[in-house]
Each structure stands twice: as C-alpha cells, then as structure tokens.
Amino acid sequence: MTRTRALALLLALAASFFSHSVAATDIIDLTTSITGNQTLVSAGGVFQLGFFIPPGGRRTYLGIWYASIPSKPVVWVANRNNPLFRTPGALSLTSDGRLIIVDRRNSTVWSSPAPTTAENQITTRAAVQLRDNGNFLLSSDGSGSPESVAWQSFDYPTDTLLPGMKLGIDLKKRLSWNITSWNSASDPSSGLYTFKVILGGLPEFFLFRGPEVIYASGPFNGAGLTGVPNLRSPNFVFKVVSTSDETYYSYAVTDPSLLSRFVANGEAGRLQRYVWTNGNWSSFWYYPTDPCDNYAMCGPFGYCDMSATPLCSCLPGFQPRSQQQWTLRDATGGCVRSTKLTCAGAGDGFWPMNRMKLPQATNATVYADMTLDHCRQVCLANCSCRAYSAANMSGGVSRGCVIWGVDLLDMRQYPGVVQDVYIRLAQSEVDALSAAAATRRRPKTKLLIAIVAGVAGVLLLGAIGCCCFWRNMKRKKVQAKTEPSTSSRGQRQAEDQIDSEEDVDLPLFNLDVILAATDNFSVDCKIGQGGFGSVYMAQLEDGKEVAIKRLSMRSLQGVGEFKNEVKLIAKLQHRNLVRLLGCCIDGDERMLVYEFMHNNSLDTFIFDEGKRGLLEWKNRFDIILGIARGLQYLHEDSRVRIIHRDMKASNVLLDRNMIPKISDFGIARMFGGDQTTEYTMKIIGTYGYMSPEYALDGVFSMKSDVYSFGVLVLEIITGRRNRGFYVDELDLNLLCYAWTLWKEGRGVDLLDEAMAGPYDYSVVLSENATMPEPNEPGVNIGKNTSDRDTDLYPITAHSGTNFTEVDAR
Numbered sequence: 001m002t003r004t005r006a007l008a009l010l011l012a013l014a015a016s017f018f019s020h021s022v023a024a025t026d027i028i029d030l031t032t033s034i035t036g037n038q039t040l041v042s043a044g045g046v047f048q049l050g051f052f053i054p055p056g057g058r059r060t061y062l063g064i065w066y067a068s069i070p071s072k073p074v075v076w077v078a079n080r081n082n083p084l085f086r087t088p089g090a091l092s093l094t095s096d097g098r099l100i101i102v103d104r105r106n107s108t109v110w111s112s113p114a115p116t117t118a119e120n121q122i123t124t125r126a127a128v129q130l131r132d133n134g135n136f137l138l139s140s141d142g143s144g145s146p147e148s149v150a151w152q153s154f155d156y157p158t159d160t161l162l163p164g165m166k167l168g169i170d171l172k173k174r175l176s177w178n179i180t181s182w183n184s185a186s187d188p189s190s191g192l193y194t195f196k197v198i199l200g201g202l203p204e205f206f207l208f209r210g211p212e213v214i215y216a217s218g219p220f221n222g223a224g225l226t227g228v229p230n231l232r233s234p235n236f237v238f239k240v241v242s243t244s245d246e247t248y249y250s251y252a253v254t255d256p257s258l259l260s261r262f263v264a265n266g267e268a269g270r271l272q273r274y275v276w277t278n279g280n281w282s283s284f285w286y287y288p289t290d291p292c293d294n295y296a297m298c299g300p301f302g303y304c305d306m307s308a309t310p311l312c313s314c315l316p317g318f319q320p321r322s323q324q325q326w327t328l329r330d331a332t333g334g335c336v337r338s339t340k341l342t343c344a345g346a347g348d349g350f351w352p353m354n355r356m357k358l359p360q361a362t363n364a365t366v367y368a369d370m371t372l373d374h375c376r377q378v379c380l381a382n383c384s385c386r387a388y389s390a391a392n393m394s395g396g397v398s399r400g401c402v403i404w405g406v407d408l409l410d411m412r413q414y415p416g417v418v419q420d421v422y423i424r425l426a427q428s429e430v431d432a433l434s435a436a437a438a439t440r441r442r443p444k445t446k447l448l449i450a451i452v453a454g455v456a457g458v459l460l461l462g463a464i465g466c467c468c469f470w471r472n473m474k475r476k477k478v479q480a481k482t483e484p485s486t487s488s489r490g491q492r493q494a495e496d497q498i499d500s501e502e503d504v505d506l507p508l509f510n511l512d513v514i515l516a517a518t519d520n521f522s523v524d525c526k527i528g529q530g531g532f533g534s535v536y537m538a539q540l541e542d543g544k545e546v547a548i549k550r551l552s553m554r555s556l557q558g559v560g561e562f563k564n565e566v567k568l569i570a571k572l573q574h575r576n577l578v579r580l581l582g583c584c585i586d587g588d589e590r591m592l593v594y595e596f597m598h599n600n601s602l603d604t605f606i607f608d609e610g611k612r613g614l615l616e617w618k619n620r621f622d623i624i625l626g627i628a629r630g631l632q633y634l635h636e637d638s639r640v641r642i643i644h645r646d647m648k649a650s651n652v653l654l655d656r657n658m659i660p661k662i663s664d665f666g667i668a669r670m671f672g673g674d675q676t677t678e679y680t681m682k683i684i685g686t687y688g689y690m691s692p693e694y695a696l697d698g699v700f701s702m703k704s705d706v707y708s709f710g711v712l713v714l715e716i717i718t719g720r721r722n723r724g725f726y727v728d729e730l731d732l733n734l735l736c737y738a739w740t741l742w743k744e745g746r747g748v749d750l751l752d753e754a755m756a757g758p759y760d761y762s763v764v765l766s767e768n769a770t771m772p773e774p775n776e777p778g779v780n781i782g783k784n785t786s787d788r789d790t791d792l793y794p795i796t797a798h799s800g801t802n803f804t805e806v807d808a809r
C-alpha cells in the first residue's frame with residue numbers, strides 16, 4: 001500500500017518534469033523530425049512520445065508515456081543504455097529506414113536496425129506513427145498494414161508489457177521479447193530483473209535477478225502455465241502461444257478504456273501488474289506471490305505446498321538430503337531416493353503426484369505423438385528417466401509425453417487440478433506406498449460401515465416418529481414462505497431496535513469540533529495508523545480525552561447505513577472492548593470517536609525492549625484472559641455476532657489499569673464486503689495472524705478469530721512478533737518455533753526471557769496446556785503485504801448482506 005503510494009507520488013513528481021509542447025501530430029516521416037521538447041501524441045490522445053529526463057536523473061532519453069492521465073509512467077525507452085548528453089536531441093527517419101536519435105552535434109546516439117527483408121524496403125511514403133496502443137510503428141509505405149511493418153517499438157520492450165505486446169521469442173524474425181527492470185527510478189538503463197522465456201522441452205517463463213532465477217511460471221503444457229493455474233480474470237484475456245516459429249505470452253484487456261501495464265519492477269524485485277483505477281495506479285497482482293513461488297524453494301525432488309507445514313515435502317519415496325537442514329526449514333538441498341532404482345525393466349514402477357506445477361522441463365525431452373502408456377515404457381527402458389507426464393493438455397485432453405532425464409526442480413502442489421506427474425521409484429517403494437495408502441483407506445471404510453450402520457439404526461428408530469416429523473416440517477415450510485429467512489429477519493429486528501432508540505446515546509460530532517480537537521488533524525496529534533485509517537488523540541472542549549479514527553477507505557455505504565452500523569457498534573459494550581462514543585460524517589469523511597486509552601496498544605508494550613520487562617506473568621495472563629473475554633462477547637454474548645477479522649496486538653489497547661480492550665471491531669462490516677474497487681479484492685486482516693483458510697480462500701468465521709487470538713497469545717507469552725514466513729532462520733516464524741519447542745517438551749523456553757517477576761513453571765504450563773493437535777500448528781503465509789491483490793489467487797471474502805459475521809439473535 002505504502003509502496004504504491006510512494007510510487008504514485010514519484011510518478012506525480014515525474015509528471016511535473018514532462019512539461020512538453022504538444023505537437024498536433026502522431027507521425028514522423030522522411031521530411032519531419034522532433035527535437036527538444038516537441039512530442040508526438042497518438043490519435044486518441046492516449047500515449048505521448050518525446051525526449052524526457054527521468055525525475056532525479058540528469059540524462060535525456062526518448063520514450064513513450066501516457067498522455068491522458070495525470071500520472072505518466074514511461075512505458076518504453078528507445079535509448080535506455082545510450083543516453084543523450086548533448087541536448088537538445090532530435091529524432092528522425094533516415095532514407096534507409098532507420099529511426100535515429102542525434103545529439104546537438106549531429107552525432108548518432110541511437111538507431112533502430114535497418115529493414116532487412118525486401119518487402120520492407122523504405123518508400124518515400126514511409127512513416128512512423130505513435131498508436132493509441134502505445135506502439136511506435138514504422139510502416140515502409142505509410143499504410144500501416146501488417147505486411148508493411150519495417151520496425152515497431154512493441155518488438156523491443158523495455159520494462160513494461162502493454163496489452164497486445166508479446167513476451168517471448170520469434171525464431172523466424174530472430175526477436176527476443178523480454179522485459180528488464182530499470183536500474184532505478186532515475187535511471188532507465190537495464191537493471192537486475194529480467195523476465196523472459198526459455199525454450200526447451202516445454203517452454204517456460206523465468207524471472208531472473210542477475211544470473212539467478214527467482215521465479216518461474218511453470219512449464220507451458222498447451223493449456224496454460226502450470227505454475228499459474230488460475231490465470232483468469234474478467235478484465236483480461238491471457239494468452240500463451242507456442243509454435244515452431246514463435247513462443248510468447250501476451251494479454252489483452254476486455255474493456256479497451258482500461259489502462260493496464262505489466263512491469264518488471266526493480267524496486268520491488270518482482271513482476272507487477274498495474275491497473276489505472278479511480279485516478280490511481282493500483283497494483284493488481286504480482287509475482288512471486290507466496291513463498292512457494294520462490295524458484296526451486298524445496299530443492300531437487302522436493303515440492304512446496306502452501307497448505308502444508310512445513311511448506312516443503314520430499315516426493316514420496318524420497319527423503320531429505322540433509323535431515324538437519326530440513327529440520328531448520330532449509331529445504332533448498334532437496335531430497336534423495338530412499339531406495340535406489342534397479343534400472344532393470346520390472347524392478348521399477350511409478351507413483352503419481354496429482355495437482356502439480358510441473359517440474360522445470362526446459363531440459364526434458366518431449367515426444368509429441370507418444371501416448372502416456374508408451375511413454376511409461378520408454379521411461380522404464382531408459383535408466384536416466386526420472387519422471388514422465390503428458391506434454392500437451394490442450395482442451396483438457398492429454399497428448400504426447402514429456403520425459404525428465406534431469407533432477408525434478410521447482411514443483412509445487414495446488415489445491416485445484418493442474419497436472420499429474422508420474423515419479424519413477426524402485427518397485428519396492430511403490431509397493432510400500434500402495435500398502436500405506438491402503439491402510440490409510442481401510443479404517444475409513446470401517447468408519448463408513450459404522451456410520452452407515454448407525455444411520456440405518458437411527459432411520460429404523462426414527463421411522464416410528466416419522467409421521468409427526470413430516471407434519472412438523474410442512475408446518476415450518478409454510479411459515480418460512482410467509483416470513484423472511486431467520487437471519488435477515490433477526491438482523492432487521494436488531495436494526496429496528498436501534499432505530500427506535502434513535503440517537504440517544506450516539507452523539508454525532510460536528511466536523512468543526514473534531515478539527516478543533518485534533519488541531520486540524522495535525523501530525524502531532526496522530527497516535528497511530530491502522531488498516532482503516534489514522535488515529536488521532538484529541539481533547540474535546542469539555543476537557544475529555546478521546547481518540548478519533550479517521551476512516552481512509554471509501555465505504556460503499558450511504559450515510560444512513562453507516563449510521564446504523566455505527567449505532568450497532570456503539571451498542572456493543574463490554575469491559576474488554578474499546579467504547580465507541582460517537583461519530584462524525586461530513587461529505588465523504590467518516591470518523592469514529594472512541595474513549596482514549598492511556599497505555600496505547602499492546603504491541604507497544606510486548607514488543608518494546610524497554611517496556612516488555614514490566615509485564616509479569618500475572619499481567620500477561622490477565623491480558624490474555626481479558627482479550628478472551630472481549631472476543632467471547634463479540635462471538636457469543638453480544639446481541640449481534642461480530643467476527644473481528646483483524647485480531648492482533650495493535651488492535652488491543654490498554655487502559656490506565658492495563659485492562660486490555662479490543663478495538664476496531666465491526667469496522668470491516670462497513671466496507672460493503674472486501675471489494676474496495678472493481679479490480680482489487682482486499683482481504684481485511686493481517687498476514688501472520690490470518691488462519692490459512694482465510695488467507696488463501698477468504699473464508700472467515702469465528703474460528704479465524706480464534707486462530708488469530710492463538711497467535712496473539714503466543715506473542716504475549718514470548719514477546720516476539722509472528723513475522724511473515726521466511727525460511728532460513730528458525731525463529732522467524734513464531735508458530736513453527738513454538739511448535740518445535742512444544743514437541744520437544746521445552747514449552748517453558750517460550751516464555752519471554754525479559755519477563756519480570758516470579759512465576760511458577762507448573763502454573764504457566766498448566767494454564768496454557770491446550771495446544772493444537774499434531775500437524776495443525778498452522779501456516780503463516782506471505783509477506784507483510786496488506787495489498788495482496790490478485791486475479792491469480794482470487795481472495796474473495798464473501799461480501800454482501802449474507803455475512804456470516806452478522807448473525808443477530
């Protein structure tokens with residue numbers, strides 16, 4: 001969020017540098033040129049071409065940027081590695097069909113290649129035109145027809161892919177379409193990050209950081225990129241094409257007025273898609289997205305699964321190369337076979353892995369016409385074969401075969417269907433795995449029989465009371481038809497009650513009062529910044545201290561709805577909830593006025609080197625109990641059930657007596673679901689505290705709050721933050737750390753070493769003796785990004801009025 005903002009600011013700054021005189025044309029021909037601050041503007045006024053100096057830079061470049069919007073990122077640079085020193089420069093078209101940039105002394109600093117084919121030879125009518133799609137196209141006869149194209153900027157991408165541009169390779173025309181990041185915002189020369197295709201067995205797209213691959217799209221299997229299984233969006237059409245002549249990725253927008261760009265972003269070190277929406281560039285999605293996207297994260301023969309803990313596992317029949325490293329959550333060493341292959345025909349077999357991002361296949365061998373059965377035979381007959389799979393899944397039909405004679409790298413497993421890979425193992429391993437799978441299945445069958453028997457019994461007994469039951473059912477159905485569903489009816493009742501009690505205890509504050517109290521929202525009064533806006537400390541005229549939350553997100557609700565919502569929140573009163581005193585509505589501004597908490601938020605205590613020593617075991621325990629009570633009230637005891645959705649240390653405030661009070665409850669409801677704009681679907685919550693099912697699927701429930709509460713408890717006990725999951729060091733992930741200690745019977749080692757005062761180990765252990773079941777310590781996903789916008793992994797929190805969190809009694 002802040003990054004996008006910083007970028008927007010930078011771009012706005014950049015805009016001020018582009019104070020160009022606008023020429024009324026989009027064409028340069030053999031007789032014209034542009035120089036100094038003259039520019040071309042495309043016919044529809046979408047793009048502009050001219051010389052520019054990047055903000056903060058000194059050199060001059062020729063580039064293309066957006067003309068029609070206030071923020072004008074440069075999408076193409078002609079001479080990124082050949083800047084112009086002696087200005088002004090001039091751009092012109094030579095009679096042999098080259099575009100050249102000359103400096104003040106007429107020496108050429110940059111030139112496009114001369115047309116090579118006979119049909120593209122330049123005529124006197126040749127012209128180069130800036131188009132509304134951002135392409136700068138040289139047509140040998142000025143007609144602009146596809147055959148006449150002698151050169152186009154779309155064939156030489158810089159760091160940005162616009163709709164319609166290709167990223168890949170054209171073997172016939174010997175073109176490599178890749179994007180490479182700028183060195184910095186002030187220097188467009190080639191930076192560290194390059195995204196390009198590598199051909200081979202199956203083509204695949206790779207993001208390089210210098211010589212090192214950091215992300216790979218997964219091999220292209222004819223149907224899609226196996227590492228991007230959900231490449232779908234109503235606003236975009238994505239395309240991957242692979243023929244003998246060319247292989248490329250490109251995208252189009254369904255609504256031509258939607259401005260969109262796909263950038264190798266050097267500052268963020270990732271690929272980023274932006275969409276111009278609501279007067280800003282918003283980051284739509286980015287890659288790599290989650291830890292499993294990191295290239296070869298689990299090493300050879302290992303695979304990654306975001307829903308597993310730890311994320312990395314060895315393929316069946318394999319074991320970690322170094323158990324020690326693996327325990328330390330460093331899986332990059334990968335896995336080795338538990339049992340050697342015999343390499344003799346019948347001595348080996350295969351084990352299928354489902355829903356996989358295929359292992360990197362640029363060095364694999366592809367047989368276009370082989371059936372899978374035949375493929376299996378070929379693999380068995382070749383001792384270096386390690387796995388096989390179908391090569392072409394176009395149309396959902398498997399055709400051809402790909403055989404890996406190399407280590408299997410960069411695999412991950414997805415929850416949805418992607419593709420099966422058949423792993424070659426010694427037959428003894430296959431038998432052992434089959435046997436293990438069978439025993440796992442057997443108790444289930446027994447259970448099934450038990451259930452079936454049980455159900456049958458119940459049915460038999462129930463048959464007696466059946467008639468009455470049906471009669472009851474009928475009556476209920478008739479009732480249901482005449483009345484709205486219970487939950488919405490309940491909600492309405494709750495709202496009606498509130499309406500009937502009218503503003504009695506919910507003062508509406510005047511904006512002037514708020515402005516006076518916060519000194520015009522001065523920085524000095526600002527005490528915090530939360531997910532929903534800034535918080536200011538303020539003193540009302542009567543001397544009362546309050547905290548004012550100025551909501552920053554645009555609510556989708558009208559004033560009436562908002563008031564109702566606020567009244568609903570104000571009704572929630574509990575010793576362990578921060579009390580809402582009133583609100584202020586003025587135009588688009590929405591503010592909430594809360595009681596002031598003198599000891600600030602819990603995180604300023606437990607994570608503060610100086611202060612955390614002040615909290616004894618008893619204080620910490622009381623705080624945990626208080627939070628639990630507050631949460632219990634929200635979930636169970638209040639009139640309207642509220643799911644908090646963002647339980648974390650900074651949302652627990654401490655009053656003078658160190659009584660914890662939950663804040664920010666109920667606000668998530670005000671934003672009409674999670675969809676803040678048409679394009680971005682934001683999840684409300686904080687990574688590190690989010691339960692996996694919420695973070696991945698946007699499914700939230702009371703249980704997600706309880707999960708976050710569990711994380712919070714661990715933080716309070718340990719005085720450590722649960723940061724984003726980032727391997728390497730064990731202690732980076734608090735949950736794994738806690739789980740490891742707990743399993744080893746060293747639970748007390750979790751206690752904050754800075755904790756003051758006496759405590760009794762046995763009491764500490766007994767009071768938090770309920771730990772999760774084995775294999776469920778939970779995972780923690782992603783970095784600390786609150787703006788994980790995505791069309792690839794749709795995080796759709798269920799929006800609308802049927803919120804599970806509204807469950808009025």
Ligand SMILES: *[C@@H]1O[C@H](CO)[C@@H](O)[C@H](O)[C@H]1NC(C)=O
Nearest residue numbers: 019020021022036037038088
């Ligand atoms: C840019 O164009 C304006 C006219 O629009 C002109 O007055 C100014 O001198 C030009 N600046 C440079 C540096 O050429």
Ligand SMILES: *[C@@H]1O[C@H](CO)[C@@H](O)[C@H](O)[C@H]1NC(C)=O
Nearest residue numbers: 090092102103104105106107
């Ligand atoms: C650059 O070339 C143009 C035309 O070819 C000429 O009119 C101009 O005098 C030259 N300038 C210098 C500095 O050589």
Ligand SMILES: *[C@@H]1O[C@H](CO)[C@@H](O)[C@H](O)[C@H]1NC(C)=O
Nearest residue numbers: 155156157176177178194196
């Ligand atoms: C990217 O493409 C350019 C041509 O547009 C080519 O010169 C360059 O070598 C390519 N870079 C990589 C890393 O393939």
Ligand SMILES: *[C@@H]1O[C@H](CO)[C@@H](O)[C@H](O)[C@H]1NC(C)=O
Nearest residue numbers: 221222242243392393394399
């Ligand atoms: C996959 O098979 C389809 C149907 O036969 C074919 O049209 C397509 O070219 C194949 N794709 C690749 C990448 O071989």
Ligand SMILES: *[C@@H]1O[C@H](CO)[C@@H](O)[C@H](O)[C@H]1NC(C)=O
Nearest residue numbers: 004005008009278279280281
């Ligand atoms: C665009 O973003 C900036 C910074 O985030 C913000 O100040 C500005 O109000 C936004 N513009 C619109 C039209 O939303």
Ligand SMILES: *[C@@H]1O[C@H](CO)[C@@H](O)[C@H](O)[C@H]1NC(C)=O
Nearest residue numbers: 360361362363364406407409
């Ligand atoms: C593929 O082969 C090339 C050339 O032989 C080699 O440099 C590269 O490391 C291989 N890649 C993998 C993943 O095995």
Ligand SMILES: *[C@@H]1O[C@H](CO)[C@@H](O)[C@H](O)[C@H]1NC(C)=O
Nearest residue numbers: 365382383384385403404405
């Ligand atoms: C065995 O497989 C490897 C890798 O796919 C291949 O290079 C080699 O030619 C194959 N050998 C035979 C005899 O087919």
